[in-house]
Amino acid sequence: MPGTVRSKPKLIATMFEYDFMRTAFAAGGIVALVAGAVGFFLILRNLTFAGHALSHVGFAGATGSVLIGVSALWGLLAFTLAAAVVMGLLGNRLRDRDVAVGIVLSLALGLGVLFLFLYSTSASEATTILFGNLLGVSIDTLWSLLGLSVATLLALAMISRPLLFATLEPELAEAKGVSLRFISVSFLAIVAVAVAEAAQVVGVLLVFALMVGPAAAAQRLASRLGWALILAIFLALAETWSGLALAYVTDWPTTFWIVLLSCCGYFVATAKGALDWQATTRVEP
Amino acid sequence: MDALAARCHRPSTRWLAGCAIELDRATLARGGRIVLDAVSASICPGEFVGIFGPNGSGKTTLLRALLGLPPPLSGAVRVFGRPLRRGNRMIGYLPQQRAGLADLPIRGWDFVASAWQGERWGLPLIGRRGQQQVMQAIDRVEAQALADRRLSQLSGGEVQRLLLAQALLGRPRILLLDEPLISLDPHFQQAIVALVRRIQQTEEITVLFTAHDLNPLLGVMDRVLYLANHQAVIGTVDEVVTDEVLSRLYDMPIAVYRIKDRIAVFAGHGPVEAEAHRHDV
Numbered sequence: 001m002p003g004t005v006r007s008k009p010k011l012i013a014t015m016f017e018y019d020f021m022r023t024a025f026a027a028g029g030i031v032a033l034v035a036g037a038v039g040f041f042l043i044l045r046n047l048t049f050a051g052h053a054l055s056h057v058g059f060a061g062a063t064g065s066v067l068i069g070v071s072a073l074w075g076l077l078a079f080t081l082a083a084a085v086v087m088g089l090l091g092n093r094l095r096d097r098d099v100a101v102g103i104v105l106s107l108a109l110g111l112g113v114l115f116l117f118l119y120s121t122s123a124s125e126a127t128t129i130l131f132g133n134l135l136g137v138s139i140d141t142l143w144s145l146l147g148l149s150v151a152t153l154l155a156l157a158m159i160s161r162p163l164l165f166a167t168l169e170p171e172l173a174e175a176k177g178v179s180l181r182f183i184s185v186s187f188l189a190i191v192a193v194a195v196a197e198a199a200q201v202v203g204v205l206l207v208f209a210l211m212v213g214p215a216a217a218a219q220r221l222a223s224r225l226g227w228a229l230i231l232a233i234f235l236a237l238a239e240t241w242s243g244l245a246l247a248y249v250t251d252w253p254t255t256f257w258i259v260l261l262s263c264c265g266y267f268v269a270t271a272k273g274a275l276d277w278q279a280t281t282r283v284e285p
Numbered sequence: 286m287d288a289l290a291a292r293c294h295r296p297s298t299r300w301l302a303g304c305a306i307e308l309d310r311a312t313l314a315r316g317g318r319i320v321l322d323a324v325s326a327s328i329c330p331g332e333f334v335g336i337f338g339p340n341g342s343g344k345t346t347l348l349r350a351l352l353g354l355p356p357p358l359s360g361a362v363r364v365f366g367r368p369l370r371r372g373n374r375m376i377g378y379l380p381q382q383r384a385g386l387a388d389l390p391i392r393g394w395d396f397v398a399s400a401w402q403g404e405r406w407g408l409p410l411i412g413r414r415g416q417q418q419v420m421q422a423i424d425r426v427e428a429q430a431l432a433d434r435r436l437s438q439l440s441g442g443e444v445q446r447l448l449l450a451q452a453l454l455g456r457p458r459i460l461l462l463d464e465p466l467i468s469l470d471p472h473f474q475q476a477i478v479a480l481v482r483r484i485q486q487t488e489e490i491t492v493l494f495t496a497h498d499l500n501p502l503l504g505v506m507d508r509v510l511y512l513a514n515h516q517a518v519i520g521t522v523d524e525v526v527t528d529e530v531l532s533r534l535y536d537m538p539i540a541v542y543r544i545k546d547r548i549a550v551f552a553g554h555g556p557v558e559a560e561a562h563r564h565d566v
Contacts, residue, residue, distance in 0.1 A: 162403060164399045168389065168391065175372070223435055225395040
């Protein structure tokens, strides 16, 4: 930072004097809650790449909505939700269709590029959609995020029990009367909303870091299901807020810091998990 | 065949309805293809029945039909005298172990607990009664030491015991066990068979147990149910596992050899049970 030389503690202390910082902390916190919780089930269900795919489809929606003058959040949401329902209905038929899925994703990104071209906008719009801009979240968007998060968390709480059952033991769950298709479609719809929200924070390209990173780390650190879920949410929150603070201090992009912290968290947890595993297997007779 | 099927050789007075399971000219299909055609058989309460047959002969289809997944195309299937319904609490089910299950980072306890009334809406909090039931189920399969370990740290036999604990939740009267011995070493196979036998006898549960090889179950089964060519034969090992009965069922020459207390079944070209131990219908 040219000109002023300020000590870091003072910088941190001034952080909440700015409206945009307060909004960013609120928006980041709201999104992190959802991302941590949804990411936890995403990993258990082995659907992490479905989440990744949804965010790519969302790119076309986000750029398309900018073209017609609607907030990027709603375009993202429309596209991710539509894609989630299709993926849920196709279900197992999508397995081993990597090529088909990849080509549809490329088409979505290609469409996004076309929409950007037609809008003939500056590159900054594209950068915001691709890599997020938490510091630029408006009050309107904040309220939208709050509403979406409440709805998502309520829906997830409603289905979490049969979701867990159907995830761990699909055949048994089906035998007990759980509709696997309903669970699959409704969970993917929840993922779609979470992806659209997370894209506001870290952008469509890096949704993976916010949704999968904290949850993956938590599952390595805590073996109890409940603790792992709480830890996933806590890590997502801690990484987002620390990322914001670091961005404020350094002036580097928030997204970079969040992704870096997510990555570090994951590798530290993996290393610790590997050590624990060695320790427990050694005491076995 | 029908005479054999109709005979309950170990009648029990515990249940008012005579049969635990009754198939009455039931036709079962899987994926639009008829697997079992107008099959009749009845199984008594407290009986241990081994189910055998080549891949695709309908072992899994039969077990799933008893769960109503899906119900028979025609004919009737009754469980304790009542027609089929999905989610029947009387039936405990151990599905074939699917790929990826053993990689889960989930603790043994949480894995078993997920099946306790897992069909209900809301949060997966099972309450004190649920916790008691889960603990009892884990005790019954002697898996206390596995409750705190992750599935990814367990052996195939240990995961199988947790699956059995899930099947026992809610104290069912019938256990449907689909290939619980698959890909286990002989030592662990014997341990699982002995465990199931002990539970079956102390709790008077009816057990249907599918397997590729009948030898691990010899001396434990009350009767065998052989499936092949869309047909079924049920009876004691001595009645069913013979050259004549199996040749007629398979519609090809079958030779049965008894070597000490083991049995080898050969078709024209080789052992019948030597087929790939893979996921089957």
